Amino acid sequence: MAVALGNASLLGIGYLLLGRWKPAAFAVVGTGWLLNLTASTAETWCEILLLLWWAAGIAHGWFLARRRAEQVVRRGQRVGALAVTVAVLLTAVLLRVDAYGIEDRVNEARQGGDCERAVAAQGEVGWGHRLAGAPVVEPGDAVVEACHRLERAASRLATGRSGSIEDLERGFDILAGVLNKPGNEQTVRTVLDSFLDGLPTKDSCDTADITEWLRGREPTRDVLDRSAIAATRMEPAALVGCGDDLMDEDNWQQARAHYQHLLDEYPDDARTDQARNGVKKADLAIELGKVRDLVEDTTGASTGYCDTPAKYSGAPPYRKGFNRAMFLGDTEYTDQLPSDWRTGDPTKAALVVCADTAKNGAAVETCHYENDLSEYLTHEVTFYKVKIPLKVYELRTGKRVDPREVQISGGSCPSVLHYEYYGTYDYGPGSEEFVSPSKSDVRDAFWPVVKR
Known part of the structure; x- marks a missing residue:
């Protein structure tokens, strides 16, 4: 019985009680390899294999002890084997229970869209949790990776708010990639909402470029489509504001294009009168600029x-x-x-x-x-x-x-006619x-x- 209990510790203690050092060493090496395999792959079949290894060690110890019944195991050795085995098993159980608690907190944070809290919770996972419950904590690693990707997406989107459409596209590509994995909708929503809350920007033309891209984005029938709704709400003011800014910069062609875009896309908007006036002013400025250029280029009656x-x-x-x-x-x-x-x-x-x-x-x-x-x-x-x-x-x-x-x-x-002549003869x-x-x-x- 003591041998079987010793082997139940997965450390080959039962073999040591019988004085069999080689099986004991083999048991330790085998246990170490299986634990490493389980921790690195986080697959359930590895845990089943480890459980079978544990059962085989107990059975083998029982079998050897019966064949060598004449060898007496002292009471102290029996108690020591039992203590080690209980300590190992209890530690494994406690670590696994704690791993479940950690992953519950990770999932709760993810469902609440709080990546910071999810990453902090997963940060509590130690090597003991991975040895005792790798398949339990492994999904949390995927959550952390998704959160890191969302952090990069947020950075891209923040740069995109300054008018960089390339960064905007890259940010949305990352969000779409994270959203393809089940369970990430709320964390993606949080990043998207943070981006949209930063709109409109102080630069109306940047906002106009951003909203135009958001409205022109191909619908994906998911949470990302909310950006188009927000863009529709903000774009009219951005178009008029940008048109006014461009007029101040004498960029009349672009100013007119922004005013006209509002009239074409939002004919019922309250700012249409302002946009029509802007188109008229821009047309006049364009005509005036053309006339001035032509006048400046005039060197004769045919130029x-x-x-x-x-x-x-x-x-x-x-x-x-x-x-x-x-x-x-x-x-x-x-x-x-x-x-x-x-x-x-x-x-x-x-x-x-x-x-x-x-x-x-x-x-x-x-x-x-x-x-x-x-x-x-x-x-x-x-x-x-x-x-x-x-x-x-x-x-x-x-x-x-x-x-x-x-x-x-x-x-x-005249009485005297003044004239000029060239050459030597008049x-x-x-x-x-x-x-x-x-x-x-x-x-x-x-x-x-x-x-x-």
Whole structure:
């Protein structure tokens, strides 16, 4: 009986009582290997194998003791064997019971969505629990691993809140992977809720990008789909806020896109009037920017705005009476116009006037001038009005309006004709000359252009 009890300790003590050292050593090695196998694999079949090993050791000890009945085991040895066996078995039972308690706390924390508490509970598992109840504590290891993955997901999502869609996608991929394992719904919900509670962010454009991605995410029919519902609730305000921010940064195209997105996706939202006003402001800013670029690129009557006119709907209306204008192209004569007729600001101009190079207009008078080479052969010079071909555009519509030209009057046939010649020989003045207009002549010629 003492031998069987000694072997029940799994330490081969029964064999030692019989003085059989080799079976005792084999029993210890076998027990150690089986315990290591059970702890490392955490499989139930390993525990069954260990139980069979335990039963085999008891049976073998009983069998050997009966064959050697003549060998007397002292009372003290019997009591010692019993004490060791009871201590081993009691320790194993207590450790296993404690392992069940730990795993109950782990499961309770996981069901409550509290990863921190679950990890802390699983942290109580020691090597003794794994030896006495590896299959019991092993599920808790999976919970800890899931919680570590959720911690990485939370970190990715936190970075995603700053507008990094790549981190946002990675965070949701991790959540989906954890959710594929049964029992993790509440812990995933906790991480997701924490992320959503951080929305909207201080940056409306980041929030708009995030909500757009959340709404466009493929539904998975699980707890993660709650993000799309939250995004729908937050996106309208984010779109308007981002549009306003982009307008302040002169990023009118993107601003308009955000306003229009709200009108397309949320036609019944209370912010639609604000979005419509934003679209109008953005359109005006886009038109104005285009006009200014074209004006800046204008170097003549066939370039820039003069070649590709564009409208600016915010320009003053082209109305009856006087209309202020931007004068482009050849400015030799238009620079002589009164300053209150001219402006370089498209927001103050009703017209854009493109002046081409001056040409001969109507003939005014032909005069004869003395020829230094011959008193009988005079220089015949005809004076012409200054004809300025024009392209006149109504800035508000970008459409061309009349007149197509102006002719500037002026003095002709001066008593002394000043002219320039090139080379070494003076052939006299040319046969065609412009009249000499005064500022009032220029103003009178251009008055029909600015007056409707």
